Amino acid sequence: MKKHKFLLIGVLFLSLLLALSIYLFRIRKSASDTFTPNTPEIDKLVNITQAEVSAFVFVTQESIDNYRLHVNFTPFLSLDVGEKKIKSFVLRNFKKESKVGDLLLIHPTQLSIETPSRTFLFTPTGKAMLADDIYSEGNTIAYEVVEEVSKYNEILDKGVLTPYFGVIQKDIGTVNYAEIKEEEETFDSSKYIEYAQMSYGDLNSDFSFEVVIEFSDGTVYMKRFILTIEGEIFAEETSPLFNFQLE
16 A cells, blocks of 8 residues: 555656646746847847848649649848857747748758759759658757858858748649640740639738847847738739848
8 A cells, every 4th residue: 555655656746847847848948939129239239231032933843734833932131240259040930921821931951052053942953842842840940150151051150140041932822734735835934823823912921030149248139020921012023022121
């Protein structure tokens, strides 16, 4: 009887310990994810010289009767920290909303920046990209801080910081290439949205993320980047350029 009693107490103790550990983990996680606006002094430490993103519709050719449509977003960020060294650079809290498809944060890889050509996924070109190749490794990117950048997942420890990453709105629609070619005897790649029987308004979307820079003296800088896409612009421009809103 005593043995069972001690066993029960042990199980209860372990359960309590586990619950406490989970609670503390969540508290720490919540605190680390908190966005704190910069003071004017901290805000002056970083000069954002570029905060833009270009976009265009592209397809992955799964088969002759199954072209899957996606939107590629290429961000262009430049953050000048001068000679003040940093010890960490994190892009976090990627949030998204779209009418069609799924917006994915594309992480940079260890591919050399000297690679002659690469895909939107930071992989060497060679074989055709398929929809299954497009996926995200999560909503946070922690960069390797280095003195000289040689890989896409690295960032300088001072000067002008230009993080590599991408966003893809996956599977916004499908097009039957074979059927259209047979009916119209031609295929115009500028008409993907029309072929998919979509409206440009279907491409309305928005996403945001935060950049957190920790300097070598422990000072922390945070900035939120927000992008709102009005899909109708794709009817006028093949590859429109958008500006991030900053908070």
